[in-house]
Amino acid sequence: MGTLELQLESEPITKAQPSPVLFFETMNAYQRSAALKTAIELDLFTAIGETSGSLHELTEKTGCSERGLQALCDFLVILGFLTKYLDESGDRYGLTPDSAAFLHKKSPRYLGMAVNFMASPFLVDAFKDLTAVVRAGGPPSGHKINQELPVWLDFARGMGPIMFPVAEQTAKLLEGDAEAKILDVSACHGLFGIAVARVNPNAKIVALDFPNVLAVAKENAERFGVADRYSLLPGDALVIPLGTGYDAVLIPNLLHHWDRQTIAAFLRKVYAALKPGGRVIVVEFAPNDDRVSPPIPASFVMNMLVNTPGGKAYTLNENLAMLEEAGFTSCDSFQLPPTFETAIVGLK
Amino acid sequence: MGTLELQLESEPITKAQPSPVLFFETMNAYQRSAALKTAIELDLFTAIGETSGSLHELTEKTGCSERGLQALCDFLVILGFLTKYLDESGDRYGLTPDSAAFLHKKSPRYLGMAVNFMASPFLVDAFKDLTAVVRAGGPPSGHKINQELPVWLDFARGMGPIMFPVAEQTAKLLEGDAEAKILDVSACHGLFGIAVARVNPNAKIVALDFPNVLAVAKENAERFGVADRYSLLPGDALVIPLGTGYDAVLIPNLLHHWDRQTIAAFLRKVYAALKPGGRVIVVEFAPNDDRVSPPIPASFVMNMLVNTPGGKAYTLNENLAMLEEAGFTSCDSFQLPPTFETAIVGLK
Numbered sequence: 001m002g003t004l005e006l007q008l009e010s011e012p013i014t015k016a017q018p019s020p021v022l023f024f025e026t027m028n029a030y031q032r033s034a035a036l037k038t039a040i041e042l043d044l045f046t047a048i049g050e051t052s053g054s055l056h057e058l059t060e061k062t063g064c065s066e067r068g069l070q071a072l073c074d075f076l077v078i079l080g081f082l083t084k085y086l087d088e089s090g091d092r093y094g095l096t097p098d099s100a101a102f103l104h105k106k107s108p109r110y111l112g113m114a115v116n117f118m119a120s121p122f123l124v125d126a127f128k129d130l131t132a133v134v135r136a137g138g139p140p141s142g143h144k145i146n147q148e149l150p151v152w153l154d155f156a157r158g159m160g161p162i163m164f165p166v167a168e169q170t171a172k173l174l175e176g177d178a179e180a181k182i183l184d185v186s187a188c189h190g191l192f193g194i195a196v197a198r199v200n201p202n203a204k205i206v207a208l209d210f211p212n213v214l215a216v217a218k219e220n221a222e223r224f225g226v227a228d229r230y231s232l233l234p235g236d237a238l239v240i241p242l243g244t245g246y247d248a249v250l251i252p253n254l255l256h257h258w259d260r261q262t263i264a265a266f267l268r269k270v271y272a273a274l275k276p277g278g279r280v281i282v283v284e285f286a287p288n289d290d291r292v293s294p295p296i297p298a299s300f301v302m303n304m305l306v307n308t309p310g311g312k313a314y315t316l317n318e319n320l321a322m323l324e325e326a327g328f329t330s331c332d333s334f335q336l337p338p339t340f341e342t343a344i345v346g347l348k
Numbered sequence: 349m350g351t352l353e354l355q356l357e358s359e360p361i362t363k364a365q366p367s368p369v370l371f372f373e374t375m376n377a378y379q380r381s382a383a384l385k386t387a388i389e390l391d392l393f394t395a396i397g398e399t400s401g402s403l404h405e406l407t408e409k410t411g412c413s414e415r416g417l418q419a420l421c422d423f424l425v426i427l428g429f430l431t432k433y434l435d436e437s438g439d440r441y442g443l444t445p446d447s448a449a450f451l452h453k454k455s456p457r458y459l460g461m462a463v464n465f466m467a468s469p470f471l472v473d474a475f476k477d478l479t480a481v482v483r484a485g486g487p488p489s490g491h492k493i494n495q496e497l498p499v500w501l502d503f504a505r506g507m508g509p510i511m512f513p514v515a516e517q518t519a520k521l522l523e524g525d526a527e528a529k530i531l532d533v534s535a536c537h538g539l540f541g542i543a544v545a546r547v548n549p550n551a552k553i554v555a556l557d558f559p560n561v562l563a564v565a566k567e568n569a570e571r572f573g574v575a576d577r578y579s580l581l582p583g584d585a586l587v588i589p590l591g592t593g594y595d596a597v598l599i600p601n602l603l604h605h606w607d608r609q610t611i612a613a614f615l616r617k618v619y620a621a622l623k624p625g626g627r628v629i630v631v632e633f634a635p636n637d638d639r640v641s642p643p644i645p646a647s648f649v650m651n652m653l654v655n656t657p658g659g660k661a662y663t664l665n666e667n668l669a670m671l672e673e674a675g676f677t678s679c680d681s682f683q684l685p686p687t688f689e690t691a692i693v694g695l696k
Contacts, residue, residue: 017449017686018445018446018448018449018450018457019446019686020446020450020459020510020686021644022427022428022429022446023384023446023450023451023459023462024644024688025643025644026380026381026384026427026429027381027384027385027462027463027466027467028381028466028647029377029378029380029381030377030378030380030381030382030472030475031475031647031650031651032374032377032378033374033375033376033377033378034378034475034476034478035374035478035650036371036374036375037375037478037479038478038479038482041479042479042482042483063483064482064483064485065482065483065484065485065486066485067485067486067653068481068482068483068484068485068486068653069482070639071482071649071650071652071653071660072478072482072650072653074639074640074646074649075646075647075649075650077640078640078641078643078646078647079370079374080370081370081374084638084640086638091639097366098366098367098368098370098371100366101365101366102366102368102371103371109366111368111371114371114375115375118375118376119375124378127378127379127382128382130382130383130385130386130420131385131386131389131390133416134386134390134412134413134416134417134419134420135390135411135412135413135416136413136416137412137413137414137415137416138413138415138416162368290432290434291418291422291439292422292425292426292432293426295373295426296369296372296373298422298423298426299376299379299423299426301419301422301423302379302383302419302420302423303379304419305415305416305419305420312419338365338367338368340372
């Protein structure tokens with residue numbers, strides 16, 4: 001029997017053809033979320049920022065195995081969260097500008113505590129039976145987001161840093177020194193109303209939300225030195241009276257939880273609470289009419305499908321139409337760069 | 349009290365600055381895996397391929413809610429799995445070339461059954477406590493991949509279509525009509541040995557694996573009409589005698605499960621089983637020396653960290669070195685496009 005010869009001159013299969021890359025990467029995309037959560041839990045980005053980034057130093061600083069850290073760091077390089085240097089002393093990892101800004105614990109823009117909300121089992125596990133949700137058109141009756149859930153405390157405490165620039169950009173719409181009474185509906189962390197109080201020394205804020213999260217809003221109002229112009233209105237925005245005579249009503253990240261009928265009734269209630277000439281300012285993930293762009297606001301629809309019976313990432317034009325149907329005029333919208341959100345504004 | 353004026357002429361915040369896009373997208377990446385799994389479970393891609401792709405027809409064909417399907421289809425457009433057309437009759441969805449090739453059930457290259465393995469709770473849930481795995485350097489002792497687990501039946505049945513082109517490309521190395529006795533170690537679905545039998549009418553294949561998965565290999569050998577040249581060697585490759593006098597030993601997708609010591613011992617055993625002039629053909633996800641490219645082979649390290657006590661995505665040069673240490677000469681490697689794998693070959 002002769003020696004087998006390798007056949008290496010056969011025609012190369014390199015003509016353009018469909019690629020399974022996207023299929024592979026998407027099937028395994030859950031590993032990306034897990035890796036980022038783990039890196040944040042281990043405070044790996046801070047450890048890299050504060051050392052030479054060598055594996056040896058990272059194992060010492062984090063108390064983790066070298067095998068685990070090497071795999072994790074390499075994967076984070078692939079995902080774009082770290083850089084990697086090869087020198088004579090071995091591999092070293094470094095922070096990208098985004099990671100230095102958002103994932104180093106000593107950065108003022110640190111976002112790491114958002115994992116407590118974004119990676120909470122309440123949200124993540126809701127996607128485990130997405131097939132049943134798509135069939136039924138909404139979550140099972142046992143899975144109901146309401147504002148009294150503990151997860152909203154995670155939101156209030158964890159998502160503040162993500163919402164801070166949105167709130168700051170939104171508040172610019174109300175910059176000035178006119179006396180103003182402002183209602184912040186679904187205040188949560190309170191940052192939207194607080195941002196307005198910071199850019200207008202004569203603004204008085206009424207923060208509406210469930211009592212558990214209003215405690216966080218109150219803490220934040222104190223932290224930012226506006227507590228003397230900050231009052232609390234605890235309760236369910238759909239149920240309690242809102243008060244009257246407001247110069248502006250802020251509705252940040254709330255309408256997407258509801259169906260259009262609920263929104264219509266609520267916006268009429270807001271209209272009634274404003275004084276003539278007052279403004280409603282809705283802040284939303286508002287995709288374009290195609291509902292598939294920009295990607296981050298448009299993707300938000302999945303969260304609403306899985307977590308609410310009738311919510312949606314309403315398009316910008318749907319938001320404008322809802323304000324007009326409620327009686328608002330001069331409706332207009334403003335992007336809030338560098339965030340992914342849009343302010344939609346109407347005049348009474 | 350005057351009317352609040354909107355301050356819209358404030359300086360735009362558009363100077364280049366760090367972006368939280370990657371953070372957001374990665375935190376929510378698990379939703380991508382869930383959406384793809386659901387679309388496959390609902391056979392949505394086939395439904396789109398066989399209809400006009402309108403939401404109305406898709407709800408009828410899949411029995412799903414319109415709300416659920418609209419959100420899912422829009423999200424799949426964002427991810428690049430579907431196209432979207434807006435015409436007077438409403439939105440319609442279409443298949444991309446990749447989705448038509450790999451996700452339409454009537455395509456000969458359909459990969460959908462891979463979800464049974466790639467999205468199996470055994471694999472996915474192992475990432476739930478990645479932090480503990482990174483700390484410890486491997487999975488908890490209760491989570492042990494061995495070839496007798498039911499998940500390997502899911503692999504054998506589900507991953508065949510993904511492995512088919514890898515096997516076909518590998519077999520080209522052994523094309524011809526010389527009489528040859530070939531050992532396929534860790535045969536599983538059997539496709540590697542079967543592909544060799546198909547390109548060499550005088551090749552006789554010995555398929556080694558645990559009995560439960562060898563049943564799948566046998567089925568496949570019959571399906572491809574090579575059963576008369578196909579024999580089974582049931583057992584654990586590390587334990588049982590391999591036989592002797594082989595012209596080639598195929599080791600597809602196996603070495604990555606083991607630490608280097610285990611691999612070294614096993615490769616010496618393979619060396620002994622080959623006749624002089626025989627070849628070992630290892631097939632692997634083999635990244636470059638930097639361990640972060642190409643992305644898919646390099647990312648495979650995470651699976652090995654989470655599922656094996658000592659496995660790894662060994663680099664191409666590590667694979668070559670391991671063959672040389674076991675006594676093989678003329679060691680060389682061959683990319684297997686369009687797949688993500690590499691054949692590493694050595695001569696006795």
